[in-house]
Amino acid sequence: MTLFRTVDDLLRGTHTRPEKLQKGEIDLDTGRLLTAVLLLGMTYGVFMGLYAVLRGGEGAIRQIGAATLKVPLLFVLTLVVTFPSLYVFSALAQSRLTFQMTLRLLLAAIAVNMALLASFGPVTGFFTLSTESYPFMIVLNVAFFTISGIVGLTFLRKTLAGVFEGAATGGQNVFRVWLVIYSVVGAQMGWILRPFIGDPHRPFELFRERQGNFFIAVWEAFWNLF
Amino acid sequence: MGSVLESVLAAGFADVDALLRGGGDEAEPPPWKRLLIASVSGGLFYGAVMGSYGLAPLQALYSALKVPLLVGVATLLCLPNFYTVNAVLGLRADFPRAVRAILSAQGTVAVVLAGLAPITALLYASLSVYGLAVAANGVMFLIAALAGQVALARRYRPLIAANPRHRLGRAAWLTLYIFVAIQMAWVLRPFIGDPSLPTRFFRSGAWGNAYVEVARLLWGLV
Numbered sequence: 132m133t134l135f136r137t138v139d140d141l142l143r144g145t146h147t148r149p150e151k152l153q154k155g156e157i158d159l160d161t162g163r164l165l166t167a168v169l170l171l172g173m174t175y176g177v178f179m180g181l182y183a184v185l186r187g188g189e190g191a192i193r194q195i196g197a198a199t200l201k202v203p204l205l206f207v208l209t210l211v212v213t214f215p216s217l218y219v220f221s222a223l224a225q226s227r228l229t230f231q232m233t234l235r236l237l238l239a240a241i242a243v244n245m246a247l248l249a250s251f252g253p254v255t256g257f258f259t260l261s262t263e264s265y266p267f268m269i270v271l272n273v274a275f276f277t278i279s280g281i282v283g284l285t286f287l288r289k290t291l292a293g294v295f296e297g298a299a300t301g302g303q304n305v306f307r308v309w310l311v312i313y314s315v316v317g318a319q320m321g322w323i324l325r326p327f328i329g330d331p332h333r334p335f336e337l338f339r340e341r342q343g344n345f346f347i348a349v350w351e352a353f354w355n356l357f
Numbered sequence: 358m359g360s361v362l363e364s365v366l367a368a369g370f371a372d373v374d375a376l377l378r379g380g381g382d383e384a385e386p387p388p389w390k391r392l393l394i395a396s397v398s399g400g401l402f403y404g405a406v407m408g409s410y411g412l413a414p415l416q417a418l419y420s421a422l423k424v425p426l427l428v429g430v431a432t433l434l435c436l437p438n439f440y441t442v443n444a445v446l447g448l449r450a451d452f453p454r455a456v457r458a459i460l461s462a463q464g465t466v467a468v469v470l471a472g473l474a475p476i477t478a479l480l481y482a483s484l485s486v487y488g489l490a491v492a493a494n495g496v497m498f499l500i501a502a503l504a505g506q507v508a509l510a511r512r513y514r515p516l517i518a519a520n521p522r523h524r525l526g527r528a529a530w531l532t533l534y535i536f537v538a539i540q541m542a543w544v545l546r547p548f549i550g551d552p553s554l555p556t557r558f559f560r561s562g563a564w565g566n567a568y569v570e571v572a573r574l575l576w577g578l579v
Contacts (some may be wrong), residue, residue, distance in 0.1 A: 142444030243445060250441040253434040254537055260568040261544045282445055356572050 138167050138246050138304050141239055147286075149293035157235045164238040165207075167265040172203030176327075178252040182259045182268055183329035190335025194326070197337060202248075206241050208324075209317040217309045224301035228294060232315050236290060244283025266355040273349055280317065286309055312331035318345040376464050376508075392464050400425035403497075404548070406474040408453030410481050410490050411552035419558050423545045424470070428463055431538040435530065442529045446522045455523070458512035459530060465508035469501040487551050494549060543567035 137159070140146060147158050180198030183191045218233055228236070258271055288310070295303045321327070322345035324338065372391045401421045410422025439459070443452050480493045509527065516523040542548075546560050554560075 137445065139449070142441065143449045144447055247438070247441045249443065250437040253437055254533065257430075257434050257537065258540060261540060261564050262569070263564075264566055264569045267566055267569050286445065316556070356569065 134163065134167055134170070137163050138171070138242060141167075141242055142246060144250070147239065147290045147293065149296060152290065152293045153296060157232055157239070159235050159239060161231075161235055161238060163295050164235065164242055166240060167242045168206060169203045170246050171242070172206060174249040175245070175252050176200065176202035178255045178259070179272060179327050180329070181256055182228065182265075183331070183335075185259060186329075186331040187328075188329070188331050189312040191329070193335050193337075194329040197335075198327050198329070201327055203245075204315045205317070205321055205324055206245065209313065209320045210237060210241065212320070213309065213313045213316050216312075217305070221305045221308075224296075224305045226301065226303075236287065236294075240283045240287035240290070243286045247279035247282050248275060249280065264356070265328070265330055265332075267330045269349070269352040270356060272328065274350075276321070280314065284314070321345060322348065373468050376468055377481050378423070378462060389460075392460055396464040396467040398426045399464070399469075399471040400428060403467070403470035403474045403477075404545075406478050407548055408525060408550055409478070410487070411550045411556075413550060413552075413556050416547075416550035416556045419556070420548050421549055421552065425467070427538065427541050427545055428467065431534060431541045432460075432463060433499060434537055435534045438533055439526075440529050443526050448516075448522060448526055451516055451520070453517060455513075455526060456517065461512050462505045462509035466501045466505035469504040470497065472522055473497045473500060485548070490549055493532070509534070540567050543570075 141164075145159055151157070176199035177195065179202065180195030183194035183198075186323055189196075214234065214237065217237075221228060221233065255271065255275065259268065262268060273343070287306075291303060291306050322343075323341075326333075326336070326339060329335065360514055372395045376392070376395060401424065404421035404424030405417045407424065408417040410416075436456070439456070440452060443455055448455065477493060480507055481490060481542055484490055484493065513523060517527075543566070544559075544564060547554075547557075550556060
């Protein structure tokens, strides 16, 4: 329940008021944020992996297990890949954000992202129940990930605007570049970790062979709808 | 005798009346439970009339259950997202009122449908082509949906006046709800019941995706 309270407060923006941020405070517990990210991600993962279970193919149970773990993993790994460079360059630009504050801020943004994604879960579950088309499920999931990603990053952008209010803009520019890098890395990380949904015509595999990239694949899935 | 009947009717319809008039800060919608009763009974009634085209009692019963089911389940599926969207937009404090606004709008749709039911029945009595019966129901649902929009706009007016970001919250709700409700309606087919087909709760092979079907149709046309 306290975890729900943390997420609720986070979504309300209680922890990220500009007056607090400018003093360099974010009173959020890193451990609790991480737990929220993992649990919310796993919730959506279950809905995502349901498609394989309902199609009853070989390894369906393993697929739902994999999806449940992969969704939170996707976000944590993306953070691991992009955080060090963000910190280094933002310190170089003499940003007022400390290491700990940067980490908390990013985890908070990811938690917002995950909360929105998890709230799409029931809708994904419903479409999974009634849809045979694998390309449709891909496009639907990409849409939900994109929308919640945009909301998460908007939250980050607004919070940062609060942090940098009246300060030199070097640190802010670093973040702007980072936002783009984070989005691209996140999309490609999703591609590396695939399959999430599980093609019903293919046997279970934890990871697919290395080939292609995210952007080409989404384009193809869209055209396969018709 | 007449006045007793009148007062009984007035008491029963007080909620419906409050629901329909809506608007303003002073006119609160009926409490949760009574709102639910008004919505479900409105949906049941229209559904029963809707399913009576083939004069098969079983189809009427199925359709009666399906209309509240359609609205209820679609609403439940979208509510978690509505909560998150409101919280992210900084409207968390107004959330109970926003939900109230949405449920009142759903209730209005059900009550307006019930009000249109006699017209549907009359049309059924004068139409012998199944396709026209489907079209007639399409028109009724469109009218009810528009009435729902009017109710939603009224209930949202004070919220938007307090914080214009409620516009965005409402738009997010409508987008997701319509997206889900269309698929829900597709899954719950048939609502009217083609008299030439046997009566079933679900049409055989009815599961499937409305959007994929439409995309295929369009692609077939090109």
